[in-house]
Amino acid sequence: MTSKMLDKNRPDLVAEAHCDGPCGVYDPSSARIAAEAARSMTKKLLALEPPTPGDLQANASYHNTFSRYVAIKEEQADIAKRELIILWTDYFKPPHLKDYPDLHETFWKAAKLCSSVKVEVNQEHADELMAVIEKIHEIFWATKNRDVPWYVAS
Amino acid sequence: MTSKMLDKNRPDLVAEAHCDGPCGVYDPSSARIAAEAARSMTKKLLALEPPTPGDLQANASYHNTFSRYVAIKEEQADIAKRELIILWTDYFKPPHLKDYPDLHETFWKAAKLCSSVKVEVNQEHADELMAVIEKIHEIFWATKNRDVPWYVAS
Amino acid sequence: MTSKMLDKNRPDLVAEAHCDGPCGVYDPSSARIAAEAARSMTKKLLALEPPTPGDLQANASYHNTFSRYVAIKEEQADIAKRELIILWTDYFKPPHLKDYPDLHETFWKAAKLCSSVKVEVNQEHADELMAVIEKIHEIFWATKNRDVPWYVAS
Amino acid sequence: MTSKMLDKNRPDLVAEAHCDGPCGVYDPSSARIAAEAARSMTKKLLALEPPTPGDLQANASYHNTFSRYVAIKEEQADIAKRELIILWTDYFKPPHLKDYPDLHETFWKAAKLCSSVKVEVNQEHADELMAVIEKIHEIFWATKNRDVPWYVAS
Amino acid sequence: MTSKMLDKNRPDLVAEAHCDGPCGVYDPSSARIAAEAARSMTKKLLALEPPTPGDLQANASYHNTFSRYVAIKEEQADIAKRELIILWTDYFKPPHLKDYPDLHETFWKAAKLCSSVKVEVNQEHADELMAVIEKIHEIFWATKNRDVPWYVAS
Amino acid sequence: MTSKMLDKNRPDLVAEAHCDGPCGVYDPSSARIAAEAARSMTKKLLALEPPTPGDLQANASYHNTFSRYVAIKEEQADIAKRELIILWTDYFKPPHLKDYPDLHETFWKAAKLCSSVKVEVNQEHADELMAVIEKIHEIFWATKNRDVPWYVAS
Numbered sequence: 001m002t003s004k005m006l007d008k009n010r011p012d013l014v015a016e017a018h019c020d021g022p023c024g025v026y027d028p029s030s031a032r033i034a035a036e037a038a039r040s041m042t043k044k045l046l047a048l049e050p051p052t053p054g055d056l057q058a059n060a061s062y063h064n065t066f067s068r069y070v071a072i073k074e075e076q077a078d079i080a081k082r083e084l085i086i087l088w089t090d091y092f093k094p095p096h097l098k099d100y101p102d103l104h105e106t107f108w109k110a111a112k113l114c115s116s117v118k119v120e121v122n123q124e125h126a127d128e129l130m131a132v133i134e135k136i137h138e139i140f141w142a143t144k145n146r147d148v149p150w151y152v153a154s
Numbered sequence: 155m156t157s158k159m160l161d162k163n164r165p166d167l168v169a170e171a172h173c174d175g176p177c178g179v180y181d182p183s184s185a186r187i188a189a190e191a192a193r194s195m196t197k198k199l200l201a202l203e204p205p206t207p208g209d210l211q212a213n214a215s216y217h218n219t220f221s222r223y224v225a226i227k228e229e230q231a232d233i234a235k236r237e238l239i240i241l242w243t244d245y246f247k248p249p250h251l252k253d254y255p256d257l258h259e260t261f262w263k264a265a266k267l268c269s270s271v272k273v274e275v276n277q278e279h280a281d282e283l284m285a286v287i288e289k290i291h292e293i294f295w296a297t298k299n300r301d302v303p304w305y306v307a308s
Numbered sequence: 309m310t311s312k313m314l315d316k317n318r319p320d321l322v323a324e325a326h327c328d329g330p331c332g333v334y335d336p337s338s339a340r341i342a343a344e345a346a347r348s349m350t351k352k353l354l355a356l357e358p359p360t361p362g363d364l365q366a367n368a369s370y371h372n373t374f375s376r377y378v379a380i381k382e383e384q385a386d387i388a389k390r391e392l393i394i395l396w397t398d399y400f401k402p403p404h405l406k407d408y409p410d411l412h413e414t415f416w417k418a419a420k421l422c423s424s425v426k427v428e429v430n431q432e433h434a435d436e437l438m439a440v441i442e443k444i445h446e447i448f449w450a451t452k453n454r455d456v457p458w459y460v461a462s
Numbered sequence: 463m464t465s466k467m468l469d470k471n472r473p474d475l476v477a478e479a480h481c482d483g484p485c486g487v488y489d490p491s492s493a494r495i496a497a498e499a500a501r502s503m504t505k506k507l508l509a510l511e512p513p514t515p516g517d518l519q520a521n522a523s524y525h526n527t528f529s530r531y532v533a534i535k536e537e538q539a540d541i542a543k544r545e546l547i548i549l550w551t552d553y554f555k556p557p558h559l560k561d562y563p564d565l566h567e568t569f570w571k572a573a574k575l576c577s578s579v580k581v582e583v584n585q586e587h588a589d590e591l592m593a594v595i596e597k598i599h600e601i602f603w604a605t606k607n608r609d610v611p612w613y614v615a616s
Numbered sequence: 617m618t619s620k621m622l623d624k625n626r627p628d629l630v631a632e633a634h635c636d637g638p639c640g641v642y643d644p645s646s647a648r649i650a651a652e653a654a655r656s657m658t659k660k661l662l663a664l665e666p667p668t669p670g671d672l673q674a675n676a677s678y679h680n681t682f683s684r685y686v687a688i689k690e691e692q693a694d695i696a697k698r699e700l701i702i703l704w705t706d707y708f709k710p711p712h713l714k715d716y717p718d719l720h721e722t723f724w725k726a727a728k729l730c731s732s733v734k735v736e737v738n739q740e741h742a743d744e745l746m747a748v749i750e751k752i753h754e755i756f757w758a759t760k761n762r763d764v765p766w767y768v769a770s
Numbered sequence: 771m772t773s774k775m776l777d778k779n780r781p782d783l784v785a786e787a788h789c790d791g792p793c794g795v796y797d798p799s800s801a802r803i804a805a806e807a808a809r810s811m812t813k814k815l816l817a818l819e820p821p822t823p824g825d826l827q828a829n830a831s832y833h834n835t836f837s838r839y840v841a842i843k844e845e846q847a848d849i850a851k852r853e854l855i856i857l858w859t860d861y862f863k864p865p866h867l868k869d870y871p872d873l874h875e876t877f878w879k880a881a882k883l884c885s886s887v888k889v890e891v892n893q894e895h896a897d898e899l900m901a902v903i904e905k906i907h908e909i910f911w912a913t914k915n916r917d918v919p920w921y922v923a924s
Contacts, residue, residue, distance in 0.1 A: 020268075020269035020272050020273055021807070021810075021811065021838075021839070021842050022273070023806075023807040023810040023811055023814075023842060023846070023924075024810055024924055025803060025806045025807040025810055025923050025924045026923060027799070027803050027923040029797070029799045029800075029803065029923075030799075030800065030803055033795060033797050033799065033800055036793075036795045037791070037793040037795040040791075040793040040794055040795055041791065041793055044793075045368055045372065046365075046368060048368075050364075050367060056666075057662075057737075059666060060661055060662060060664075060737045061736070061737060063371075063679075063682050063683075063686070064661065064686050064736070064737045065735075066371050066375070067371075067375045067682070067683045067686040067687070068686060068690060068734070068735070068791075069791070070371070070372050070375040070376060070379075071375070071379060071686075071687060071690065072791050072793060074376060074379065076793070081243070085239050085243075085265075088262070088265075089235070089239075089262065089265035089266060089268075089269065090269060104258035104259075104262065105258075108242070108243065108258065111239075111242075111243035112243060114174075114243075115174035115243065115244060118174050118376070119174055119176070119373075119376070120369070120372070121365075121368045121369060121372045148921060149919075151918060153795050153796060153797040153799075154793075154794055154795045175345065175348075175349065175376075175377070175380045177344075177345040177348040177349055177352075177380060177384070177462075178348055178462055179341060179344045179345045179348055179461050179462045180461060181337070181341050181461040183335070183337045183338075183341065184337075184338065184341055187333060187335050187337065187338055190331075190333045191329065191331040191333040194329075194331040194332055194333055195329065195331055198331075199830055199834065200827075200830060202830075204826075204829060210512075211508075211583075213512060214507055214508060214510075214583045215582070215583060217525075217528050217529075217532070217833075218507065218532050218582070218583045219581075220833050220837070221528070221529045221532040221533070221833075221837045222329075222532060222536060222580070222581070223329070224833070224834050224837040224838060224841075225532075225533060225536065225837070225841060226329045226331060228838060228841065230331070272838070273835075273838070274831070274834070275827075275830045275831060275834045302459060303457075305456060307333050307334060307335040307337075308331075308332055308333045328576075328577035328580050328581055330581070353676055353680065354673075354676060356676075358672075358675060371679075374679050374683070375679075375683045378679070378680050378683040378684060378687075379683070379687060382684060382687065389551070393547055393551075393573075396570070396573075397543070397547075397570065397573035397574060397576075397577065398577060412566035412567075412570065413566075416550070416551065416566065419547075419550075419551035420551060422482075422551075423482035423551065423552060426482050426684070427482055427484070427681075427684070428677070428680070429673075429676045429677060429680045483653070483656075483657065483684075483685070483688050485652075485653040485656040485657055485660075485688060485692070485770075486656055486770055487649060487652045487653040487656055487769050487770045488769060489645070489649050489769040491643070491645045491646075491649065491769075492645075492646065492649055495641060495643050495645065495646055498639075498641045499637070499639040499641040502637075502639040502640055502641055503637065503639055506639075518820075519816075519891075521820060522815055522816060522818075522891045523890070523891060525833075525836050525837075525840070526815065526840050526890070526891045527889075529836070529837045529840040529841070530637075530840060530844060530888070530889070531637075533840075533841060533844065534637050534639060538639070610767060611765075613764060615641050615642060615643040616639075616640055616641045636884075636885035636888050636889055638889070697859070701855050701859075701881075704878070704881075705851070705855075705878065705881035705882060705884075705885065706885060720874035720875075720878065721874075724858070724859065724874065727855075727858075727859035728859060730790075730859075731790035731859065731860060734790050735790055735792070
């Protein structure tokens with residue numbers, strides 16, 4: 001029996017990171033990068049100007065760009081949601097709940113914001129999603145006693 | 155502005171199903187079917203007999219089958235987890251928490267069982283996963299005031 | 309040599325379910341849920357009202373929603389098709405053809421209806437797809453001598 | 463209404479290629495390349511020699527290689543199956559059945575061979591799959607009145 | 617230690633095809649078929665006529681078709697890019713650079729053309745992509761001393 | 771015509787980040803996290819001790835864990851490769867080549883190391899991959915005139 005198996009039988013004693021790999025490599029940056037991309041797409045969608053009626057090439061370019069941005073927003077918001085859920089279901093363990101009693105609510109809200117970013121073209125919700133991911137970043141690194149500074153790529 | 159957008163601005167007033175489609179089609183059967191498949195693979199893996207040493211064809215068949223069953227168990231447990239998370243993040247809304255205060259814990263446990271089924275070859279955990287999905291099936295249809303009987307395909 | 313291998317060499321003698329897992333877990337519900345979602349998207353697309361010209365936010369919301377619904381319709385119709393094909397290629401075996409001589413035609417028609425649901429925004433074809441899946445549901449459970457009632461989630 | 467929509471309402475009159483894109487680009491080479499890869503993996507799996515007991519690095523290399531080859535065989539056989547099904551469900555239309563009355567059986571057998579190549583490590587079935595794909599290649603290009611020579615990449 | 621491992625330690629001595637499978641099955645047809653599909657979608661998008669204002673069904677059909685074609689163009693251009701990158705990173709080896717010193721530039725340009733085909737609705741760039749893939753086809757088969765004629769499926 | 775389209779026609783004048791989204795959000799962390807996970811799996815695979823012959827449960831646990839780790843190593847090395855290729859094909863533009871004339875070689879080597887990490891169970895190559903990604907991290911942020919410190923999550 002591998003040591004991995006033993007660990008699973010004593011989950012309460014094991015507060016260290018074990019993804020369901022378990023590779024032990026967690027980093028909220030994965031969710032942050034995807035959420036940044038979804039927010040960028042939201043912003044660009046809101047800035048897209050509809051074409052002059054009758055200009056067929058401009059019409060094709062507009063709808064091509066619009067449709068692609070929506071698809072990328074959808075994909076990236078979905079990746080953000082998936083990466084957050086990995087942290088919630090695989091990294092965080094029962095002992096963490098004592099220090100962060102609103103952990104479930106935080107992740108539930110974050111996941112629902114990912115859905116809002118998909119469903120809407122809403123800059124405010126895209127910003128709120130980034131804010132809750134920053135909060136999760138702080139919680140995450142605090143549980144590992146590491147000081148990793150928050151930054152955005154864009 | 156579409157009616158969809160209006161709904162999202164009043165989430166507390168809208169306890170009906172709205173996936174992030176929103177297609178409004180939720181059914182815990184999706185999670186149940188995947189969990190059944192993962193349980194079936196667990197059972198078959200435990201029943202596989204290692205080949206007689208020296209029989210090269212039997213050795214190849216054994217490892218081929220073993221490796222495929224592990225991959226299918228992994229995939230199906232992952233689908234079960236994803237389908238459960240869709241219910242938790244998209245279908246269930248704040249008003250449901252009043253009726254089911256342990257909703258978050260139920261889904262957290264269910265998601266962690268999906269990981270156990272992946273990580274281990276453990277019949278007991280595969281059975282527990284089926285049990286928690288049956289519990290979620292009961293909660294889900296109760297919130298819709300429908301009486302859909304539980305069944306398994308295998 | 310595993311028992312699995314033996315089975316494959318005598319396919320005519322083995323009319324029980326063996327997916328290419330083989331996990332033995334088949335359920336037409338997977339195709340039904342996806343087809344319901346595609347039908348729901350078709351209905352919602354037909355009900356979407358174009359925005360008043362000049363209202364940029366409404367224009368963005370409209371095209372965002374339209375584009376997402378098309379993508380979800382596409383995805384779900386594709387899943388329905390894939391799930392049907394799994395039944396046709398993995399579950400059904402030569403002996404079944406004696407009892408259901410139009411099996412190939414039934415699945416061919418069902419697969420082509422999935423394509424129609426993708427290509428068009430056509431309520432009638434979405435309804436026909438549901439009808440053929442209900443027919444397949446009846447055939448499937450009859451071959452297993454089980455009485456599983458048909459229901460829809462939406 | 464687009465011309466595409468009109469075509470779908472007269473399927474019997476339209477024997478030209480229309481995928482569910484419809485991009486009109488079909489080529490059995492896609493299935494052939496994947497089936498070649500699956501056959502190559504089968505051959506390499508049968509040629510892999512188990513390591514000398516006690517040599518840990520050789521043991522790790524052996525199982526790493528074995529497990530990867532099985533996964534690639536699975537993936538490629540699945541792609542071959544999917545590409546064949548696209549031809550069957552999207553390219554071929556009712557008028558083709560008159561010229562090729564065993565079309566359904568040919569594709570059913572081909573799809574089931576894809577499953578066999580996944581489930582087994584069986585050189586004979588991998589060769590049979592290539593043979594049926596060559597047959598489909600001949601039928602396909604004959605329906606288009608084109609003479610495209612068959613070749614293999616490996 | 618498998619023969620595979622030995623090969624990897626002497627990459628300069630091994631100019632034969634070894635994908636990271638390694639299945640040894642490379643064929644630029646995979647990239648060509650996908651690029652053809654992306655070019656076909658580009659052409660069809662440019663030919664789509666916007667609906668008469670006020671005709672709701674025609675409006676739905678137009679946007680449904682437009683959105684789907686964009687998504688298929690995106691997907692196929694992405695597949696073309698991925699298949700080209702497999703050739704560049706897995707098939708081509710340092711010795712090939714001596715015979716084809718502009719190999720890196722050729723693939724870089726080809727990959728960037730795939731992105732252009734995604735981002736734009738541009739027939740000229742879609743044609744250029746096909747031209748560079750034909751060039752890669754010639755280089756590829758020349759390195760294998762085989763004479764495989766170039767053809768297109770559409 | 772959107773400003774996006776104009777940019778693509780003057781690629782040499784546009785050295786700012788434009789993914790093929792274009793979302794403008796690039797971060798080598800995506801490649802780094804995946805490479806870390808692949809390296810972690812390599813290390814754990816080398817540390818796995820084969821089971822005592824005859825202990826069936828231990829045998830099943832060993833092969834289950836081995837097979838899963840190989841699959842995760844494969845997946846993560848593939849993601850690392852894909853993320854690196856996105857930087858090479860989408861972020862980097864001709865003007866960057868003047869400052870970094872070995873850019874193509876650097877990415878080619880990095881991509882080939884990803885393949886090595888997949889094909890082998892080789893700690894040294896996993897470490898080399900991390901080193902080349904750190905080098906790419908330095909180049910990347912230098913082109914953006916930003917000082918983002920390198921760190922690892924594990």
